[in-house]
Amino acid sequence: MRLSIFRYNPETDSRPHMQDYEVTPAPGDRMLLDVLERIRTLDDSLAYRRSCREGVCGSDAMNINGGNGLACITPIAGLKEPVVLRPLPSFPVIRDLVVDMTRFFEHYHAIRPYLIRHDPPPEREYLQSPQEREQLDGLYECILCACCTSECPSAWWNPERFLGPAALLQACRFIVDSRDQATDERLEQLDDAYKLFRCRVIMNCTHVCPKGLNPAAAIERIRQAMLRRGL
Amino acid sequence: MKAFYAGMRGWLLQRATALYLLGFVICFSLRGLLTPPASFEAWRAWMLSPGPRLATLLFFVAVALHAWIGLRDIALDYVKPFALRLAVLAAVAGGLAATLGWAALTLSS
Secondary structure, three states: OEEEEEEOOOOOOOOOEEEEEEOOOOOOOOEHHHHHHHHHHHOOOOOOOOOOOOOOOOOOEEEEOOEEEEHHHOEOOOOOOOEEEEOOOOOOEEEOOEEOOHHHHHHHHHOOOOOOOOOOOOOOOOOOOHHHHHOOOOOOOOOOOOHHHHOOHHHHHOOOOOOOHHHHHHHHHHHOOOOOOOHHHHHHHHOOOOOOOOOOOOOHHHHHOOOOOOHHHHHHHHHHHHHHHHO | OOOOOHHHHHHHHHHHHHHHHHHHHHHHHHHHHHOOOOOHHHHHHHHOOHHHHHHHHHHHHHHHHHHHHHHHHHHHHHOOOHHHHHHHHHHHHHHHHHHHHHHHHHHHO
16 A cells, blocks of 8 residues: 655754655554554654544544545545545644644633533533433534644634634534523624634535534534524 | 624625625516516616615615625635735725715716
């Protein structure tokens, strides 16, 4: 199997370059991450993030043949060769396929990703009806891999001020949560020209999400919530 | 009822003006197709009657607002240097204001 991988070590390289590899997958190697692990046994200088290796942690997000995805759940069967691997577009590169996600998580923290309650907490758990719980489907599954935000042109144009699809999907998750009591504050916080309304509904986010979620629809739900609140 | 802020105001205004523009184009097209004016003078007299005149003036107001929000969005996305962005937005505002003024003058003549 032939691969062409983005390499950049800021301590030794003046500029990035693509390095070719040829590796024979073992019989049990099914996913792209398996092949990367095999390459690392040959070249331990190759840097990438990985953890759960089953599409839950979101660590191994990268650009695979031009589209973002998770290496651990991308089958090698059907990948066009040479498989071109690059770091997530628009994110600063730390080394090879490892990117700096500081700003991504700053945007995530800005939406206050936790339940906010003004009432005293109940003696036992917060109760929800099955219908209220259903509102969270398609939102809580986000693993914050950043595949969507990295491929969003609106986030490329305004990376500092547009929160990006991942953070906005998470914002929606708390806005629609029946247990949260800060809906008005959350909606008011997002109602400026940049944080949410830079979204041009390009829908790269929905196309690329490795978990099959729809951040564009979540952004639309926030707009509808703002509209209902205002009217 | 809560206040709308900058983001939602612009988004809502752009959609509201789009609906008005669509309604205007449909109504005026139907009017022209179903009861075509006999002459230029007849068409002019109808256009300058109070209803169509007001609707046309509102059409140009809607065009100006709709275009302002769209072009402002493009400037926010692509024009990063503050001075250049200010110049672009001023030029857009000036152009739209001139167009609107010209339309108002024409309709008042």
